[in-house]
Amino acid sequence: MTNDDKTNQLIEEAISGNRESLELLLIDVQDVIFNLSLRMLGIIPDAEDATQDILAKVMTNLATFRKESNFKTWVYRLATNHLIDYKKSLFSKYPLDFDYYSNDIKAGFLATNDDLMQGISQEILAQELKMSCTNVLLQCLDPTTRCVFILGTMFKVDSRIAGEILTMTPESYRQKLSRARKKVGEFLSAHCGLTETGFCSCEKRVGYAIQNKRLNPKKLEYQDLKKINPEILVDYMETIEQLDDLSAVFSELPAYQSNISAKEFIDKLVHSSNMHKIRNFQGGSTQ
Secondary structure, eight states: OOHHHHHHHHHHHHHTTOHHHHHHHHHHHHHHHHHHHHHHHSSHHHHHHHHHHHHHHHHHTGGGOOTTSOHHHHHHHHHHHHHHTOOSSHHHHSOOOHHHHHHHHHHOOOOOOHHHHTTOOHHHHHHHHHHHHHHHHGGGSOHHHHHHHIIIIISOOOHHHHHHHHTSOHHHHHHHHHHHHHHHHHHHHHHBGGGTSOOBOHHHHHHHHHHTTSOOTTOOHHHHSOBOOHHHHHHHHHHHOTTOOOOOOOSSSOOBOOOOOHHHHHHHHHHTTOHHHHHHOOOOOOO
16 A cells, blocks of 8 residues: 555545544644744744644545645645735734845844843854744745745755645746745845855844844743654655655754644544534535
8 A cells, every 4th residue: 555545545534533544644744834834924823823724724624635636735735825825923914025124134233141141052042043033034025935935945845846736837936936046045145144145143133132022032932842853854745746856855944843732633623513524525626
């Protein structure tokens, strides 16, 4: 039995009401959904909320999955469509652009001291700021371009698969990815010290970030997240890209384990009467 056959069997069992099969399906996709949500939305709380929304969509739309397509490609399409149109995030309410972010970086240096850092080393605080800044920077791109950039640069998705996920031709996807890479690359080259040409330094910005409530030494969210083995993402994307010999690790950034408990999440959904949607929502045209 192939992996696709096993997945399709789990889907049939989940549609029939088997909670263990449903749990296995959701556990298999929740970390990748969370990492995509984090890059798309910029901050951990919004990513966690969106991940739960997307898992709920996966659950309640299982009966619409047509098995001639790959299940994980289908999950990606649900996730990207949801995230591109997501209106509840901080940055959807307070959008960024490259000019604003550039001016903020230029103004954002403040000397640190022990009281400000509250006993946490500047190195650890700078690492936390780096993880945050990288995700926030992506918010300067419009949602569709951001998604193209994330799929192409961080997830290494092949243009044929990415075009299928985003409902565009591979050629259009490659053009959008090229423009997005150029825009982000020019900004990083001018500003980010990690490129060896930019003037900004995470360590130098620690004091400014703490003072402006962007960094809390007593609550380092990225330090608290559990990192997952990059091979998990490699396996995931290799399953999607059955016809392509491409790897699927993030360029440099770590991948994180979602804090969401699949068992608790399923309990909430089942007891909120959503399970009947799986059983009753047959047919449909989602692929």
